[in-house]
Amino acid sequence: MDDGTPEIDTTPEIDTTVAHPARIWNYWLGGKDNYPVDRLIGDQTTEVYPEIVQLARHQRAFLGRAVRHLAGEAGLRQFLDIGTGLPTVDNTHEVAQRVAPESRVVYVDNDPLVLVHARALLTSAPEGATDYVDADLRDPARILAEAGRTLDLTRPVAISLLGILIFVQDDDEVRSILRRLLDAVPSGSHLVITHTTNAVHGERTDEAVRVWNEGGSVPMLVRTPETIMSFLDGLDVLAPGLVSLTRWRPEHTPFEEPEVDEFCAVARKP
Structure with a gap:
């Protein structure tokens, strides 16, 4: 009931002077939800590593294949997408709910622009549900508490962290975050990750990362x-294991995509 009290806008202010990964990624994917500072870093990175644009698109394609498997063959109906990024085509809930309309999806990110767009665009099928959590990966307790409003954490959950673990500098902290997330969900839950490596292009990838970081x-x-x-110790890693994005159960085409320096895996909690 409206008691006449004005609503307080709690959306954090968007800082357009500092580049943000979600907006740079949006730029590489051909989106318009970015600012000059994001395009500057995006262009500087593509100058030394032009493959990054295709890498971004391959990551989106991998997400689709992984979610289709999880909602289909694996039978999962709950998804926790951490490090959502800006909404684009074939978001997690869209892919999952095409397979199983009753799927429930919670998105997590800490960029105010992502929050604004998520509230407007990440809408669910009537049979399922979507929600958005404004939180940082380094605060798994808050993520789990907020996600628990939409997801039943006593039933299997697919937890995805695509292109976000690269921003946690300490290996032990990564392990701690993953352990706390996985300890909160039961057997049959799955973990989906992607992570940048330099196993394919070596020094060229290192140079692109240097440009990004500077x-x-x-x-x-x-x-x-x-x-x-x-990071996947103790989990059952699904075939074909930890591989380049283009090598994880690719769609049947007459052409084989080249490997990229973003590796991925899907693993099941036993």
Whole structure:
């Protein structure tokens, strides 16, 4: 009931002077929800590593394949998408709800622009539900508490962290975050990750990361496939294992896409 009290806008102010990964990624995907500072860093990165644009699109395609598997063959109906980024085509809830309309999806990000767009665009099928949590990856307790309003954490959940673990500099902190998230969900839950490495293009990827880090955005860290794989200890990694985005269950086409320096995996909690 409206008691005449004016609503207070609690949406954080958007800082357009500092580049943000979600908006840079949006720029690479051909979106319009970005600012000059984001395009500047995006262009500087593509100058030394033009493949980054295709890499961004391959990550979006991988998300679709992984979610279709989880909602289909694996039978999951709950998804926790951490590090959502700006809404684009084939978001997690859209893919999942095409397979299973009753799917429930919670998105998590900490960029105010993402929050604004999520509230407007991430709408659910009538049979399911979507929600948005404004939180940082480093605060898994808050993420889980807020997600628990929409998801039943006593039933299996697919937790996805695409392109976000690169912003956590300490390996042990990554392990702690993943452990706290996975400890809160039951057997049969799945973890979906992607992470930048330099196993394919070596020094060219390192140079692109240097440009990114010097540009004022959130600094990122390249890790080896061996280190990334260690984050999955104790989980059952689905075939084909930890591989380049283009090698994870690719769609049947007459052309084979080249490998990219973003590796991915889907793993099940036993």
